[in-house]
Amino acid sequence: MLVLLAVCLPLGSTSSSAAAQPRDAVRHPISVVTDGGDNGLSSAVRAQAALKARIALKYREMAVISDDQYRITQTAIRDNHAHQTPLHTSEMLFSKCMHDGRYSEASIIASLAVLDSNTPVERAHFTLLQAEACLLRQDDLHAIWPLLQQASNDLASAAGTHDDSWQQAKAMLDEMQDALLTN
Numbered sequence: 001m002l003v004l005l006a007v008c009l010p011l012g013s014t015s016s017s018a019a020a021q022p023r024d025a026v027r028h029p030i031s032v033v034t035d036g037g038d039n040g041l042s043s044a045v046r047a048q049a050a051l052k053a054r055i056a057l058k059y060r061e062m063a064v065i066s067d068d069q070y071r072i073t074q075t076a077i078r079d080n081h082a083h084q085t086p087l088h089t090s091e092m093l094f095s096k097c098m099h100d101g102r103y104s105e106a107s108i109i110a111s112l113a114v115l116d117s118n119t120p121v122e123r124a125h126f127t128l129l130q131a132e133a134c135l136l137r138q139d140d141l142h143a144i145w146p147l148l149q150q151a152s153n154d155l156a157s158a159a160g161t162h163d164d165s166w167q168q169a170k171a172m173l174d175e176m177q178d179a180l181l182t183n
Contacts, residue, residue: 047182051175052139055132059098070096084116087126094129103137121161124154124169131176141180148177 041049065073073093077085085093090113097106110130117123131147134140151173158166 044182047179048139051179052135056136059095062095062099064096064099065092085112087113087116087122090116090126091129094133098133098136103133107133107137120154120158121163121165121169124151124158124173125165127151127154128169128172128176135176144176144180148173148180 070093073089077089090109094106094109094113097103097109107130110126110133113126114123114130117126127147128151131144131151134144134147151169155166155170155173
């Protein structure tokens, strides 16, 4: 368990110094858990750690908006009297927060985007983003399962629309469920 704690703490950190770490410093400890060797961890713990590593790496390597653009966008949102943020803007802000390791803020942005969504597929997409942030932030499966169930329900209600957005959300849902259900 100490190995798992040592590996997960850098990923859950919200300090800017954690986000500023070199990429190699993040990859090495993760490989200790996910290298497939006999490290004493169950397959479920290794699968969950591998999922967390993939999610963290995806956002860490993603090109995101600058800090200045983030602040400008946040100010524009606060000044907007319509109180509805375009979904593309929400996704940009979410990605920036995930990239910087601000998982609580990312989770809030995703949950607000769920409310701003017009279609079940959009709701499912942002619910899954919220689940990603939740997994990296607190690693609490009891909080993540209801999000995955809601996304599953939203995708089921849009079963007739198997467009690219639906398929991407379904693949994301399947990946999370598979990794979190591993025994």
